[in-house]
Amino acid sequence: MNKESISPLIKLSSLTKSFNGKNIIHNFNLVVENNQFVTVMGPSGCGKTTILRLIAGLEFADSGKILLHGKDITMIPAENRNINTVFQNYALFPHMSVFENIAFGLKMKRISFEEIKKKVKKILYMMQISKFSRRYPHQLSSGEQQRVAIARAIINEPKMLLLDESLSALDFHLRKEMQNELKTLQRKLGITFIYVTHDQEEALSMSDKILVMKNGSVEQYGSPKEIYEKPKNLFVAKFIGEINVLEAIVLHRINERYIKILVEEHECVFYTNINVLNGQKIKILLRPEDLKIEEINDKDNPNGIVGQILKKNYKGMLLDTEVKTKKGKKIKISEFFNKNDSHIYYTLSKKISVTWKKDLEIKFLI
Numbered sequence: 001m002n003k004e005s006i007s008p009l010i011k012l013s014s015l016t017k018s019f020n021g022k023n024i025i026h027n028f029n030l031v032v033e034n035n036q037f038v039t040v041m042g043p044s045g046c047g048k049t050t051i052l053r054l055i056a057g058l059e060f061a062d063s064g065k066i067l068l069h070g071k072d073i074t075m076i077p078a079e080n081r082n083i084n085t086v087f088q089n090y091a092l093f094p095h096m097s098v099f100e101n102i103a104f105g106l107k108m109k110r111i112s113f114e115e116i117k118k119k120v121k122k123i124l125y126m127m128q129i130s131k132f133s134r135r136y137p138h139q140l141s142s143g144e145q146q147r148v149a150i151a152r153a154i155i156n157e158p159k160m161l162l163l164d165e166s167l168s169a170l171d172f173h174l175r176k177e178m179q180n181e182l183k184t185l186q187r188k189l190g191i192t193f194i195y196v197t198h199d200q201e202e203a204l205s206m207s208d209k210i211l212v213m214k215n216g217s218v219e220q221y222g223s224p225k226e227i228y229e230k231p232k233n234l235f236v237a238k239f240i241g242e243i244n245v246l247e248a249i250v251l252h253r254i255n256e257r258y259i260k261i262l263v264e265e266h267e268c269v270f271y272t273n274i275n276v277l278n279g280q281k282i283k284i285l286l287r288p289e290d291l292k293i294e295e296i297n298d299k300d301n302p303n304g305i306v307g308q309i310l311k312k313n314y315k316g317m318l319l320d321t322e323v324k325t326k327k328g329k330k331i332k333i334s335e336f337f338n339k340n341d342s343h344i345y346y347t348l349s350k351k352i353s354v355t356w357k358k359d360l361e362i363k364f365l366i
């Protein structure tokens with residue numbers, strides 16, 4: 001087996017980078033495999049662009065290493081890395097036609113014109129921009145310019161394509177359309193895409209892996225399911241999707257499967273096989289879509305958290321409700337809208353119980 005097929009595509013080890021004496025990237029470690037769609041997320045200014053620029057060779061690390069297929073490329077300049085980037089402001093060459101823009105990288109390589117024509121034609125077709133090949137950038141819509149920018153970046157068959165918020169200039173519908181196409185394109189090319197976005201829904205649906213960053217470090221790197229269902233900490237839990245965080249105290253373990261906890265002054269039963277101690281303080285994490293609302297009357301002693309309906313918001317398929325507990329904590333619930341269900345007709349301030357499926361595995365942080 002050759003080295004390329006056994007080593008990961010790229011490995012970043014203990015990378016650090018400062019600008020003007022200010023440390024921006026700290027002890028950054030990441031391993032990305034070949035043929036993956038990786039999404040990078042994190043608050044503005046956390047270092048997403050800097051990481052992409054370090055991978056591309058547009059910046060050099062102060063310390064640490066970057067290996068590409070096991071080969072040390074830490075100090076190798078961008079043009080020798082075979083990694084291409086599409087930036088947010090995908091500046092096309094204004095004085096060149098679409099064809100010339102895309103052909104540019106091949107011309108630099110001194111490939112024959114016949115060969116260039118063949119390759120550009122293929123990419124134009126793939127990106128569905130064949131009919132624009134003679135136009136100039138100013139004669140294209142932003143969506144069309146975006147396609148040209150991507151075509152220009154993949155013509156050289158890079159090992160990796162980096163996309164830094166490349167779709168953020170597009171309107172909602174066009175962005176959704178391009179997102180789907182990007183995923184298809186990644187599969188077709190069989191190369192790794194590293195894609196920076198702020199759109200969580202998009203990240204969850206299209207990525208093989210999600211990288212969540214904060215203050216220049218990796219908070220968590222994992223599959224969308226891992227990130228969503230097993231967030232490593234509160235930051236990741238809150239960053240990806242909506243989540244209710246409730247302070248609770250473990251009362252005792254009932255049996256192998258269930259524990260009893262005190263939350264918002266209610267004794268509730270939750271499913272977990274993770275060891276906890278009696279009296280331990282925990283933070284329970286409840287996704288709105290794992291919760292439902294149940295009607296109660298005063299005699300009931302529900303296995304749930306009692307509160308009052310504060311707000312209702314119909315969102316087509318979904319009904320979002322906000323409930324306020326006796327202690328004043330707000331809880332969000334998101335249920336499928338069913339017009340035959342009596343509780344959608346509840347009036348505001350009605351007393352209800354927030355419950356969950358008995359076998360919902362409780363997520364909590366200590």
Ligand SMILES: Nc1ncnc2c1ncn2[C@@H]1O[C@H](COP(=O)(O)OP(=O)(O)O)[C@@H](O)[C@H]1O
Pocket residue numbers: 019020024042043044045046047048049050051
């Ligand atoms: N060339 C540079 N010179 C000085 N500071 C920079 C430079 N590039 C980035 N920074 C700073 O590094 C931090 C991270 O920036 P960036 O990687 O662009 O974040 P993100 O893409 O996550 O928004 C910011 O505080 C930014 O101002």
Ligand SMILES: [Mg+2]
Pocket residue numbers: 048049050164
């Ligand atoms: Mg950025």
